[in-house]
Amino acid sequence: MLTIAWSTLRTRWLSFAGTFVALALGAALMAALGQVLTSSISSPDRAPQRYAAAPVVVVPDERLSVKNWLGESSAPLAEPRGLAPELAARLPGAVVDRVFPAQLAGGPPAVGRPWSAARTAPQPLSSGRAPARDDEIVVTGGAQVGRRVHVVTAAGAQAYRVVGLAAAGPQHTVFFTDRRAAALSPRIDALALWRPAAEVRAALGASETAAGKAATPAVSTKVKVLTGQERALLDPFREADEQARNNANTIVGIAAGFAAFIAIFVVSSTFAFAVGQRQREFALLRTIGATARQVRRMVYGEAIIVALTASALGALIGPLATRPILDRLSALGMAPAWLVPSTSAAPSYVAFGTGVLVAVLGVIVAARRAGRVRPAEALREAALEPRAMTAGRWIAGGSLLATAVASMIVNAVSDPSGATNNKTFMPIVMLLIAAVGLLAPVFVRPVTSLLATPLRRLRGAGALVVPAGAIASTRRTAATAAPVLVTVALAATLLGAAAMTDATKAATQTTPVRADYLVLPTRAAGLDRQLVASLRAVRGADVTPVTSTSLYTLEGGGTQLIKRPAEAVNPATLTAALSVPVAAGSLAELRDDTIAVSLTWELSLGQRVKLWRADGSQATLKVVALLDADSTADSYVTEVHAFSALPSAAYVKLRPGVSTADVQEALERATRGHNARAVTKADWAVTAADRRASASRLGMLAVLGIMLSYTVIALVNTLLMAASDRAAERGGLRLLGATTRQVLGYVMGEALLVVAVGVVLAAVATALGLLGLYAALVQLAGSVPIDVPWEPVTGVIALCFVLAVLAAVLPASRVRGVAIPRA
Known part of the structure; x- marks a missing residue:
């Protein structure tokens, strides 16, 4: 065989x-x-970048370790604690490095460092000189030597004179004098040394005990000595x-x-x-x-x-x-x-x-x-097409369809947020496409009859022959339409699902906002303290800065340290800026010794919870509010728990009777020169949705670009196989008097009709998938538009039509009159 x-x-x-x-x-x-x-x-x-030239780097052990009845559990700290100052004195010749937010007004993202740390990369001068006074800086780009510029740090914006340009290194940097850098950021982030690692460890052996005795939560009691590739852990x-x-x-x-x-x-x-x-x-x-x-x-x-x-x-x-x-x-x-x-x-x-x-x-x-x-x-003597739908095909198609529908129902009822995960939704897409493909012969006859209705109004035999041929060979039509089904359904469902999911996530982010304006940083550093003070001084507006921080709790029976996100806010203006869904309790009781938590914390009102804050310090807070399941925040605390973190946004709510133009002018004046911008809620919502959609669509297009090459081959191959199988039939049309143009017209019409059938079947699979997704998303953000990006989907459909016509017409163009087999 x-x-x-x-x-x-x-x-x-x-x-x-x-x-x-x-x-x-x-x-x-x-x-x-x-x-x-x-x-x-x-x-x-x-390879290490920031400390490429320093063979040994001493850094704090930025992990929070908590003992429990099983031993110890640890997690990385959200806020660095820095090294004890006395360690630098014990290590002569060490370069004291401080890394902190510092950026030229309107310039590229950058950090601030002391000039002595420039040798750790290294970042030598390309022009000018080193800074000698506290109002002098060296930059790696964005300004010219001799120019006076404003630099935005955590404290605010201040003018400096550029006295030198240095090599860019791993990231743009603003170098200050060592004294000025220490004033702007007292925390010591690292000590760079050019000594043997064993010697450094020996010197630290005696110092760790001394440091531990006088340690505070803001200073690390443990240090790490990094060498070789380990130094890359500190790269930005x-x-x-x-x-x-x-x-x-x-x-x-x-x-x-x-x-x-x-x-x-x-x-x-x-x-x-x-x-x-x-x-x-x-x-x-x-x-x-x-x-x-x-x-x-x-x-x-x-x-x-x-x-x-x-x-x-x-x-x-x-x-x-x-x-x-x-x-x-x-x-x-x-x-x-x-x-x-x-x-x-x-x-x-x-x-x-x-x-x-x-x-x-x-x-x-x-x-x-x-x-x-x-x-x-x-x-x-005549080729008869076998029965299109066998019992096995009915069972397989029905089972796959039932499984897909059941999965969508389970997601919508028990885990609507899980439907936004590609790993959950994409298997359902596969099941739906496979189910519709198996059941396609059932729909071929009614769909073809519906699509052929306009053809019946045309004159000539082609208007009758084209749909008749497709209806008479339902299995062949279904097989030829199957690649079109896969191609179009994949494109429409995946891109549509990405658009709907992005819209849902954007809605859950923007809907709770009651503020009229938002002040946002143009870079990742956050809003400086000088700017926040200016915003709070704006007349006729309530300003609510929001700072993202972290809290740590022992969960899993008190055995596992869990890092949870938290928002540090001003309780007095929180509800004016945001609509916070509260299941129980009241946000009015939020104070420095209390906390509002989501239901996922599994705590009850009035319960006192022991936790650790972003810098590792311990606190015990009373639960005064339980946030509903659709809350955008996991917990709320007051601003005293934010420490050195800068606000990621400030919500501005206008008071009744205040001039919008006056407030807007005051916001623009306050943000000028601080690497921040004030936008209306509407503009911010559009920008947030567009940015999320753009990133998501790029990922889907990358996957689809790889997959569509597959399905295009399947489409062309199936049409070529069908063309070779029907050469005698088309030769018979020539013998009956049909011209080459008429035969090609018939072939083209049939190819277009089959592709149209595939598009309709794809629409069915897409509709089922997106409706199932909608049922889940509507519970997260209310009514969500079923949005299919038609431009790429239309392009895919057009490609299918073009390939179908070429794959069908080219073989048929070579057909001449041939003997008709006996019937």
Whole structure:
């Protein structure tokens, strides 16, 4: 049977060309994605940047450790505590480094440091001189030597003279004199040394005990000595690098999941279509003595031969795409630019095995159908299409549809917030598309009749022949429309879901805001204290700065230290600025010794909770309010618990009878020169939604760009197979007097009609998926618009129409008059 399978492949190569290309592409994609994932995991971290020239760096152990009945639990601190000042005296020659917010007014994001720390990178002078007076600075960009500029720090904006320019280093920096840097930021963040690490550790051995005796919560009692690659832990882009790695891994995982799904879909539909075309061939084999098992083995043999060659080719060429994929993800901000492509062969081996497995899984149903062909079917003189919907197809399609619907109901009822997670929603999308694909023959006749209604008003035989051919061959029409279904449904559902999820998240963020204006920092540093004081002095407005901080609690039976987000606010103006849903208690009782917590804390009103604040200091606060489930904040405390963190926003609520123009002018005047801006609530809501939608859509487009290449191959392959199967039929039309133009018109019309059927089926799958998502999202943010980004979806549909016409017309254009088989 393997010999027959090989002969079949040689004579019917066109029927398997698309499967070969799809499997080869799938293996190549799997190998490339595997290499990207391996590169993300195995690439070494970037070499130290901030302290590249300092062989030894002493830093505080910025972890909070709390003892419990099982031992000890720890978590990273949100607010750095710094080193004890006496440590610097015990380490002669150490460079005392302080890193704090400092940025030129209107300049690029930057930090402030003492000039002595410039040698740690190093960041030498490129022009000018070092700062000698407290009103002099050296910058790495954004100003010229001799210019007088304003620098915004946590304290506020102050004028300085630029006396030198230094190399950029790992980030833009404003260098002050050591004395001025100490005044702006008393906390010591690191000590850089050019001494042997063992000598430093020996010197610190005696100092740790002394430091611990006089330690306060604001000063670390433990220190770490970092050398070698460990120094990279202090680099400014460390967290961004980890986030970019996670983004790359997430996109690769999503793309790999869809690649496997689409590969199985393509292979199974292609082989099912091929088996339908070869009914007589299998029947003849049965007639000459082949058993059902042998026929199945032949079909499996064909699949395995194609899979082995295609997967091997794909596994070999796939790694070549690793660098382009990494570059594209890096350009989109979804992967670190410094990742090194892996040279491991493991992804190629996995891709090869996956390709063969996909082929076997995809051909199971087709092989069983081939084995059920009876010998008597070889005696038929006319090719009759088998029954479109078998019992197995009904059961499989119905089960997948029921599973998808049940999953959406469960999400909407028990976990609506989980529906916004791609890992939860995307499997449902796959189930819906597979279910509609299996049930497609049921809808082909009514959908085709509906779409063909306008054609019946046209004159000529084509208006009757085109829909009649599609209706008479429902299985073939469904098989040809299936790639269109996958292509359009994936694009519309994923992009629509991303848009709806973004709109929901934006609504939950903006709806509670009652303020008329928001003052926001233009950079990540926050709003400086001088600006906050100026805002509070604005007449006719209540100003509520909000500072993000963290609290730590022992949970899990008092065994695990959990870091929880908190908002530090002014209780007197909080409810004027924000609509805070309270399930029990009152925010009016929020004071320095009380707290408002969400229901997830599982605390009761009046309960006193022991916790640790952002700097590691311990406090016991009384619960005076329980926040409802739809609260945007996890907890509220007063501003005394914010410490050195700067406000991330300030809400401005106008008092009755106050002139809007006067307040707006006062806000613009207050923010000028402070790297902040005042915006209306409406403008802020639009900007927040657009920014969220842009980032989300980039991720979806990156995944879709990879997946659509798959489905396009499936579409072209299915149409080419259908064209070769109907060459005699079109030749018969020529013999009956149809001109070449009429035959091509018929072929084009049928291709367009089939694509339209696929688009309608895709609309059904998309509608089901988005309605299920809507049912969950409406509980989070009320009414959410069902928004499908029509521009990219329309482009995908247009591409399907163009490819369908080309794939159908080009083979038909070569048809001449041929003998008509006896009927």
